[in-house]
Amino acid sequence: xxDAVKLLGSLLQQGATPSAQDRLRGAVQRGAxxxxxxxxxxxxxxxxxxxxxxxxxxxxxxxxxxxTEMAKRAAQSPAEEVRRNNPAAIGGLxxxxxxxxxxxxxxxxxxxxxxxxxxxxxxxxxxxxxxxxPAYADAAAVQRKAMLLxxxxxxxxxxxxxxxxxxxxxxxxKLAEAGESDEARQIVLQEMNRPVDTEALAREAQDQQEAAExxxxxxxxxxxxxxxxxxxxxRLATALELPPEVRRPxxxxxxxxx
Numbered sequence: 001x002x003d004a005v006k007l008l009g010s011l012l013q014q015g016a017t018p019s020a021q022d023r024l025r026g027a028v029q030r031g032a033x034x035x036x037x038x039x040x041x042x043x044x045x046x047x048x049x050x051x052x053x054x055x056x057x058x059x060x061x062x063x064x065x066x067x068t069e070m071a072k073r074a075a076q077s078p079a080e081e082v083r084r085n086n087p088a089a090i091g092g093l094x095x096x097x098x099x100x101x102x103x104x105x106x107x108x109x110x111x112x113x114x115x116x117x118x119x120x121x122x123x124x125x126x127x128x129x130x131x132x133x134p135a136y137a138d139a140a141a142v143q144r145k146a147m148l149l150x151x152x153x154x155x156x157x158x159x160x161x162x163x164x165x166x167x168x169x170x171x172x173x174k175l176a177e178a179g180e181s182d183e184a185r186q187i188v189l190q191e192m193n194r195p196v197d198t199e200a201l202a203r204e205a206q207d208q209q210e211a212a213e214x215x216x217x218x219x220x221x222x223x224x225x226x227x228x229x230x231x232x233x234x235r236l237a238t239a240l241e242l243p244p245e246v247r248r249p250x251x252x253x254x255x256x257x258x
Contacts, residue, residue: 161230202239
């Protein structure tokens with residue numbers, strides 16, 4: 001049986017989804033006083049607060065390190081960190097981020113997931129939507145979450161058509177470099193070749209928090225430069241039952257126009 005947490009970490013760590021790091025970097029920097037923060041609104045301020053900065057003077061690496069430390073603390077003392085309002089513990093991806101970091105699978109993947117989960121949580125909170133702090137997940141739940149995010153990001157990446165052979169080979173090469181097994185690489189290949197099905201993916205979301213996480217994760221893995229990709233996101237949002245009021249701040253934070 002494959003380790004879905006390790007596999008997702010390898011994809012994120014090796015840069016197999018190029019848009020992911022760029023958009024999450026943008027979300028943090030906008031929240032730290034960039035153009036979106038200057039335009040007003042609560043979500044950028046909340047993101048800036050996540051990393052304890054008001055001036056925007058820190059680099060992305062340092063910001064990511066802050067998210068990493070938050071996720072580590074959330075993994076070690078989840079109940080205490082929820083009481084302290086640690087966004088990495090409150091955000092639904094905190095357990096997964098902690099599992100990545102705890103397994104020595106790279107600060108990039110763990111930090112990115114901490115940011116992503118906090119972003120989805122903040123978007124729901126800003127709109128007064130339901131986003132209760134989740135119970136800390138057990139190992140099986142973390143594995144399930146990792147596989148679900150993996151599927152969401154791969155499906156989004158092929159929204160404008162099947163991933164071409166050259167891109168498949170690039171991703172397979174990255175996974176091989178990361179030491180992923182033949183079985184793990186085969187799972188990814190199967191997901192790449194599977195038909196796009198937004199409704200099936202949406203049915204896997206257990207609550208609105210997870211729906212927002214899947215949508216945000218999909219946005220990091222898609223270029224949004226074609227009608228097909230925009231249509232895909234619209235279908236996904238409908239299937240996830242995410243209203244425009246929740247999607248809009250996620251779009252703004254990630255710097256995308258849909």
